[in-house]
Amino acid sequence: MADDLSWASAPLARIKAADTPQCHSSHVGQEQIPVVNLSLKDAEAASALRHACEKFGFFYVAHHGMSQGLIDRQFAASKDFFSLPLSTKLNLKVDQSNRGYYPFGMGSAKNPFAQEDRKEAFNAYGFETEPSDATPFHGVNKWPSEEDLPGFRETMEEYHKEMSCIANRLVTLLAMALGLPKGYFDERFSRPVANVRAVHYLEGQPSNPEAGIFGVGPHTDWGALTILATDNEPGLQICLGKTWIDVEPRAGMFVVNLGDMVDRWTNGRFKSTLHRVVNSNERFSTPFFLAANWDAEMSVLPSCVSTGESIPAAPATCGAWLTMRRRAEYENKVRQLEDTSLPNARAPSPPRLQQISAQ
Ligand SMILES: O=C(O)CCC(=O)C(=O)O
Numbered sequence: 001m002a003d004d005l006s007w008a009s010a011p012l013a014r015i016k017a018a019d020t021p022q023c024h025s026s027h028v029g030q031e032q033i034p035v036v037n038l039s040l041k042d043a044e045a046a047s048a049l050r051h052a053c054e055k056f057g058f059f060y061v062a063h064h065g066m067s068q069g070l071i072d073r074q075f076a077a078s079k080d081f082f083s084l085p086l087s088t089k090l091n092l093k094v095d096q097s098n099r100g101y102y103p104f105g106m107g108s109a110k111n112p113f114a115q116e117d118r119k120e121a122f123n124a125y126g127f128e129t130e131p132s133d134a135t136p137f138h139g140v141n142k143w144p145s146e147e148d149l150p151g152f153r154e155t156m157e158e159y160h161k162e163m164s165c166i167a168n169r170l171v172t173l174l175a176m177a178l179g180l181p182k183g184y185f186d187e188r189f190s191r192p193v194a195n196v197r198a199v200h201y202l203e204g205q206p207s208n209p210e211a212g213i214f215g216v217g218p219h220t221d222w223g224a225l226t227i228l229a230t231d232n233e234p235g236l237q238i239c240l241g242k243t244w245i246d247v248e249p250r251a252g253m254f255v256v257n258l259g260d261m262v263d264r265w266t267n268g269r270f271k272s273t274l275h276r277v278v279n280s281n282e283r284f285s286t287p288f289f290l291a292a293n294w295d296a297e298m299s300v301l302p303s304c305v306s307t308g309e310s311i312p313a314a315p316a317t318c319g320a321w322l323t324m325r326r327r328a329e330y331e332n333k334v335r336q337l338e339d340t341s342l343p344n345a346r347a348p349s350p351p352r353l354q355q356i357s358a359q
């Protein structure tokens with residue numbers, strides 16, 4: 001795996017570092033985010049998908065096939081999890097495996113100039129390796145015991161499994177939308193790095209974009225695509241042109257966005273769009289992140305390169321990509337902490353764990 005991080009901070013045309021400030025203004029505008037109806041025949045759905053991917057990188061999916069019952073059960077399970085005593089949750093704290101509990105105040109602020117994201121989260125992957133596996137994103141999931149939270153694991157695993165089916169359909173449509181054979185991407189998603197993340201934006205912790213305080217700071221997703229379920233609380237915004245656009249929750253639909261892998265494979269034809277969460281109230285959301293196989297290639301699709309077009313450098317495999325994005329984020333954070341001239345040095349620190357712990 002290459003060890004050079006220079007690409008991560010270089011102003012690359014296509015590969016957006018997490019801190020690229022495309023959307024300067026705090027102006028929030030309106031735009032119709034398209035809906036892709038998954039009950040349509042493949043060709044029709046693929047055509048709608050193509051338009052959405054080229055223009056927005058974001059779309060709703062309707063008639064996706066997941067029952068409202070399972071969506072509701074997942075949110076109920078997620079709320080029960082976050083209501084556990086902090087000490088129980090902290091026993092499941094994330095490590096290099098990226099599995100388990102992200103406490104509030106530790107976070108993964110993706111914008112290094114912002115403060116920590118105002119959220120707590122729980123992460124579980126659809127694959128496991130040996131507990132001793134020190135490869136980033138590998139290892140075993142960290143579930144609360146059945147005694148502490150009966151049925152939580154079963155619900156989240158069922159949700160993950162059904163989300164994987166929707167994701168597979170989207171991957172097929174993605175290939176068709178690019179004019180490729182239906183099964184073109186199947187091989188690179190045969191053992192995907194896919195995870196479900198329950199997220200809780202805390203009550204009494206409203207965002208304040210001017211002060212650099214966010215539910216989630218501006219970022220692009222690292223994987224191939226993300227399928228997001230939210231409660232009825234707004235907050236998600238995407239950067240179109242130079243304006244932040246609200247993505248309102250819509251009953252019965254998920255929000256889907258493309259991540260950096262698809263942006264890279266298509267050389268920017270299909271967009272991984274900058275987004276953030278600006279919330280006023282308590283909010284729950286559950287993104288399902290689909291990345292390709294660990295060893296899948298990051299190379300640009302031949303059909304997406306015109307003669308003479310230059311292609312920015314990038315790691316060779318999806319695993320190397322994920323590892324570097326994570327490391328770049330971490331190193332940015334360290335740089336930020338060390339550099340007192342950065343804006344965050346002047347902003348007040350978020351309250352630490354003890355201060356917000358109601359348990
Ligand atoms: O909670 C949301 O609406 C989106 C969260 C998000 O963008 C992320 O976790 O990558």
Ligand SMILES: [Fe+2]
Binds near residue numbers: 219220221226275
């Ligand atoms: Fe995201």
